[in-house]
Amino acid sequence: MTTQTAADQESQPPVVVDDDSEEELHKLLLPNINDLPISPPSAMESNFVTYFAPDFMKPEHDQYIYRHANGLCVIGLAAGHVAFKDEGVVTAVDFNVGKSNRSEIKVTGKRKRNAQQFEPNTALCKVCTNHAFYIVRCCVKGSLLEVNERLIKQPQLLNSSADREGYIAIIMPKPADWHKIKDSFITFDEYKKLRHF
């Protein structure tokens, strides 16, 4: 009995699986289809916490602040922004506001040299529709790392995907500044309720 067990153990395949076998690898790669959600959360949803600043400085000037776990904030126009109500079409984006053109400052290096320090109410750009223009603001105090230059040539990105490719800018706030201001923003659920989405 005992000898048989020992023999059985010996004849068992070694613990090390032959990883070179394509089949073995493929088995590992294939997911169980039943475990997959019908519609998975987007990269934005899973990597960012969303905040909203409704009526920022002016009525219906709704902006979003998507905050990454690393502290960076992606700033953009929220779905309820008045610009989308004006026949729903943004026709131009102009970063030439204030003392400098926001799209012309090139931030370099790990230490983010040249990055400008902006206040929450500092203008980022001007969004134009056929009838009016609206100032988009930083919402958070911090270093402006980049603005979305694609919007200059493709302002329609704001119409098609304001919450993704149509983002306005990326700002790096200091942790302390962020903690001071974050309570003035509302959550996505609160925003939906506010704007009756």
Next chain:
Amino acid sequence: MADDDVTTPAVDDRNPAASGDAVTEEKKLLEYAVQELPAHAVKELISHEVCVRCIFRLFIIHEGIYALISPTILYSIIEKATEVEAVTTNSSQKSEVKSSICSICLGVMQFIYRDQTDILVEKDHAADFAMLVAESVKEKYHEIASFTLEVSLPTLITENESVILSHMKKKYASEVWFQEKFSFEHIISVKDALKLSITPSLETLLGVKSSVSDFRIRLTYEHVDAPSAENRMGKNQCNKRIKSGNGFVNETVQSGDVSDFNFQLKKVGQPCHMILTCSTAPVYIGGRYLKLSRNVSQTRWIIDDERKGEASVEELIGENILPMCNGDGYKFHAAGREDIDVRMLGSGRPFLIEIQNARHLPSEASIKEMEKKINSLESNLVRVKHLKIWGSQGWSLMREGEAEKQKQYAALVWISRSIKDDDLEAVSSLKDLKVLQRTPVRVLHRRSPLDREKIIHWMKIEKIAGSSQYFLLHLCTQAGTYIKEFVHGDLGRTQPSIGSILGCRTEILQLDVTDVKMDILNE
């Protein structure tokens, strides 16, 4: 404390029949050699408490330094030759001279020192001292192929020697023996004398040859009254310049007088402290690793005392290999890395574990044993293959290959519409596609904002049965491509992306590295 002093009995060089002849022979040679020495100069050196071996050193008499003769006999030989009347008339002074610390070598050539436990050690000659060294080495290291002996001495030795030499030059420069025989360049340094005198015995006792070796035996002498050479050099560079060469000697000759000499010669009553340390070159064990978990980081990752992930590849491999090499520590080097939530499958990723101060060089069989041990860990988070010992060249080879090599991935992708047959063709037809990636938002906080061009060599969509919106994307890319961003587009900051190619929203749910194409560690 003087009461605690321990004097280990020396090997008796007068009694044993075997070595008796050799000693007699040495004694004869030495007696012959010392006849040539200028008696009055030697006498003066003795009066300045310069030890016999240092005297032989200064007069370049090798036999005197290496002879297996106790200092007492060495003195008697010198006394006979130079007719040191003072000493012969006063026998009690003899023993006094013997035990006083040499004013030049501070006891190093007298084999007098305090060991790590502050116990005074006093050996009659080199062979006895070598035996102590050898025993200490053998205690910890059992397998030595060869050794290099290193000696570090207090700078006070060089300084005092300079003082003595300049004094002699000043006093005896006009004498014939000085002009003909004395040479500053050829004096055997304390360091060399010590090495030369114990190396033959060490070779015999350790059973291996001394050579340029990875195994180093280091004797560090330090003196409480004098900083070590290392300390001094760091603090004051110009100090070193003055001391080195004969510059110092010449300078003092010009300006010095006898009162200077006595002032400059710093006599010490205490011997040096000696610390013996051994070190080996690191042992490199390399192979390829597989990471089967999405919750294991490549290296130990701790932020604010909190561990990220349940373990790390570095520790799972290192902690298992280290004890088998009996080393002091390990360092983990890998050819690139993957995110914590990315598995490393297929070929595995080349890595090297650097074992520091390994006392045991594992055999091929025990390397296989290590591999088996790691691969049968119950956690089954990490596996290794092709494990073997590498020279240090594996390190550079791995670094070189890292940047240029191709990486192959499998990504689980979801798209916002149903997959069409055209999609498969649209993706697979793209060869060596150039992609412009702006530094991903995910890492932008710590990396420089840059546009990087990367190449996607090929791609292939593998449909998953039972799903119209999920597929496996197999792709082969240039090293350094951000795959997650290439799939979801990173707010349009990577262009093109799978989303822009297929014209819909794309999300990546899982990523695995399936191949790291490098020419090393493939078998």
